[in-house]
Amino acid sequence: MSKTSPLILITNDDGFYAPGIQALTEVAKEFGRVLKIAPDKPQSGMGHAITINNTLRIEKMPNQDLMGAYQCTGTPVDCVKIALDVILEGEKPDLIISGINHGSNASINVIYSGTMSAAMEGYIEGVPSIGFSLLDHAQEADFSAAQSYARQIIKMALEKGEGNFCLNVNVPKLPEEMIRGIKFCRQAHAKWVEEFDKRQDPSGKDYYWLTGHFAPFEEHQEDTDLFALRNGYVSIVPVSYDLTNYTTLEQISAWID
Amino acid sequence: MSKTSPLILITNDDGFYAPGIQALTEVAKEFGRVLKIAPDKPQSGMGHAITINNTLRIEKMPNQDLMGAYQCTGTPVDCVKIALDVILEGEKPDLIISGINHGSNASINVIYSGTMSAAMEGYIEGVPSIGFSLLDHAQEADFSAAQSYARQIIKMALEKGEGNFCLNVNVPKLPEEMIRGIKFCRQAHAKWVEEFDKRQDPSGKDYYWLTGHFAPFEEHQEDTDLFALRNGYVSIVPVSYDLTNYTTLEQISAWID
Numbered sequence: 001m002s003k004t005s006p007l008i009l010i011t012n013d014d015g016f017y018a019p020g021i022q023a024l025t026e027v028a029k030e031f032g033r034v035l036k037i038a039p040d041k042p043q044s045g046m047g048h049a050i051t052i053n054n055t056l057r058i059e060k061m062p063n064q065d066l067m068g069a070y071q072c073t074g075t076p077v078d079c080v081k082i083a084l085d086v087i088l089e090g091e092k093p094d095l096i097i098s099g100i101n102h103g104s105n106a107s108i109n110v111i112y113s114g115t116m117s118a119a120m121e122g123y124i125e126g127v128p129s130i131g132f133s134l135l136d137h138a139q140e141a142d143f144s145a146a147q148s149y150a151r152q153i154i155k156m157a158l159e160k161g162e163g164n165f166c167l168n169v170n171v172p173k174l175p176e177e178m179i180r181g182i183k184f185c186r187q188a189h190a191k192w193v194e195e196f197d198k199r200q201d202p203s204g205k206d207y208y209w210l211t212g213h214f215a216p217f218e219e220h221q222e223d224t225d226l227f228a229l230r231n232g233y234v235s236i237v238p239v240s241y242d243l244t245n246y247t248t249l250e251q252i253s254a255w256i257d
Numbered sequence: 258m259s260k261t262s263p264l265i266l267i268t269n270d271d272g273f274y275a276p277g278i279q280a281l282t283e284v285a286k287e288f289g290r291v292l293k294i295a296p297d298k299p300q301s302g303m304g305h306a307i308t309i310n311n312t313l314r315i316e317k318m319p320n321q322d323l324m325g326a327y328q329c330t331g332t333p334v335d336c337v338k339i340a341l342d343v344i345l346e347g348e349k350p351d352l353i354i355s356g357i358n359h360g361s362n363a364s365i366n367v368i369y370s371g372t373m374s375a376a377m378e379g380y381i382e383g384v385p386s387i388g389f390s391l392l393d394h395a396q397e398a399d400f401s402a403a404q405s406y407a408r409q410i411i412k413m414a415l416e417k418g419e420g421n422f423c424l425n426v427n428v429p430k431l432p433e434e435m436i437r438g439i440k441f442c443r444q445a446h447a448k449w450v451e452e453f454d455k456r457q458d459p460s461g462k463d464y465y466w467l468t469g470h471f472a473p474f475e476e477h478q479e480d481t482d483l484f485a486l487r488n489g490y491v492s493i494v495p496v497s498y499d500l501t502n503y504t505t506l507e508q509i510s511a512w513i514d
Contacts, residue, residue: 042310044309044310045306045307045308045309045310046304046306047303047304047305047306047307047334047374048304048305048368048369048374049302049303049304049306049369050302050304050369050467051302051467052301052302052467053299053301053302055456055464055465055466056453056464056465056466056467057462057463057464057465058463058465077304077369078467081451081453081467082451082453082465082467084451085451085452085453086453086455086465108381108498110500111305111377111381111498111500112305112306112307112334117304117305120368124365124368124448125448126448156512156513160511160512161509162508165502165505165508165509166502167509168500182513184506184509184510184512184513185506186499186501186503186506187499187500187501189499191381191382191383194338194339194341194342195342196313196338196339196342196343198343199312205314206314206315207312207313207314208312208313208314208315208339208343209312209313210307210308210309210313210335210338210339236509237500237501237506238501238502238505238506238509239500239501239502240500240501240502240505241365241368242443242444242446243367243368243425243444243494243496243497243500244443244444244494244495244496244497245422245423245495245496245497246443248422248495248497249441249442249443249494249495251419251422252418252422252424252441252493252495253441254417255413255417255441256413256439256441
């Protein structure tokens with residue numbers, strides 16, 4: 001592959017050895033030069049966390065036919081930052097991909113997701129970025145359909161993508177022949193309802209595990225990612241780092257005369 | 258104060274003993290019953306991280322004339338979740354406030370901010386929420402102007418707020434008499450330019466500190482928070498948990514015929 005072939009930076013939040021990133025790396029290699037950098041331990045639920053009160057280390061790994069492979073002690077966002085600044089020394093990738101996450105990042109999950117925060121960080125840095133997630137938490141999940149759609153979406157992004165963008169791609173847990181195609185969607189409104197699991201340690205002191213169930217408010221709205229996924233489609237939601245709520249902005253401007 | 262006075266939940270990301278949350282607690286107490294829960298250590302830059310691979314503990318603290326005061330081993334988002342589910346057992350606060358943060362959360366900082374993620378979590382849970390930040394990192398910062406504006410904004414939110422909202426309030430580092438008032442704004446476009454500081458540990462292995470400088474792209478746009486702050490105003494940006502980029506959604510729909 002020539003030196004001018006696309007440069008793709010790949011990361012995730014499940015850690016360097018997760019099957020999901022290995023599946024996505026195989027696909028990425030078909031398109032160009034691939035630099036892999038992933039957390040040295042699982043970082044699910046890390047949101048857009050960065051490491052500012054502690055040091056960061058990166059470790060060069062056997063490169064697996066890649067341009068380079070690294071483990072990093074930080075969060076997914078740290079991985080992107082250190083790859084762009086330290087490893088690539090300012091050379092901009094053509095695309096940043098994150099995943100394939102073991103589990104959904106559709107709807108409100110995007111807010112808590114390390115996978116999507118890595119993609120968002122790439123986007124903020126001016127690099128088109130895509131996060132991929134499969135709606136299956138299992139370590140032994142079948143990534144073949146997700147790989148096939150990742151291939152199709154990376155190809156579209158490299159060939160048709162204009163300007164900067166960040167995509168949240170979710171793949172239903174279905175065999176490939178059952179998937180009905182791709183839908184571009186908006187993020188469905190939903191929340192997690194917490195159910196903290198209270199336990200006692202051996203010395204009798206209370207501690208808690210965060211658990212909960214997902215409460216969708218919009219699964220029947222046809223333009224949402226939840227609707228697409230429940231109807232057998234791969235969902236693509238473009239995301240923004242401008243968090244301004246323009247509707248509320250108009251409303252609250254009346255608070256002051 | 259009667260049992261039906263407003264219930265305000267207060268948290269932060271700088272930790273239970275930070276001067277900023279003490280300053281904000283003093284203001285909150287003027288409005289009703291206050292429940293304080295804050296991380297037991299600094300959690301700046303934690304973004305919307307949640308604790309799913311570890312246990313959580315809460316410790317009841319001397320209550321300082323509050324309805325209750327707790328330290329939590331988790332992130333700012335964990336604090337909000339455990340307060341709503343475990344401590345309040347489902348009783349909904351009238352308002353969640355977070356801060357006063359030691360340092361700016363204007364512009365792109367909102368994405369990395371533990372302070373704002375706590376407020377965002379409240380908003381997702383259906384509780385109007387406000388994050389307050391002062392543009393001064395110092396431990397000994399003067400919070401008096403920020404307190405005065407927090408008082409004014411909490412009053413407006415309780416009296417004039419309708420439905421659900423989440424506000425990102427930033428206060429310039431100025432004496433109160435120099436502050437020109439409040440501006441409702443949108444989030445200015447900006448990024449952090451990383452400058453990793455490379456060092457060697459005593460055994461000769463490299464490690465890094467994340468540092469960088471703030472690169473504003475829109476400080477001269479009059480409707481942005483950066484413009485307001487640089488011109489001596491308190492900025493209020495309402496934020497959204499719907500990350501959908503509707504402009505990009507329209508553009509990329511053309512990728513598939």
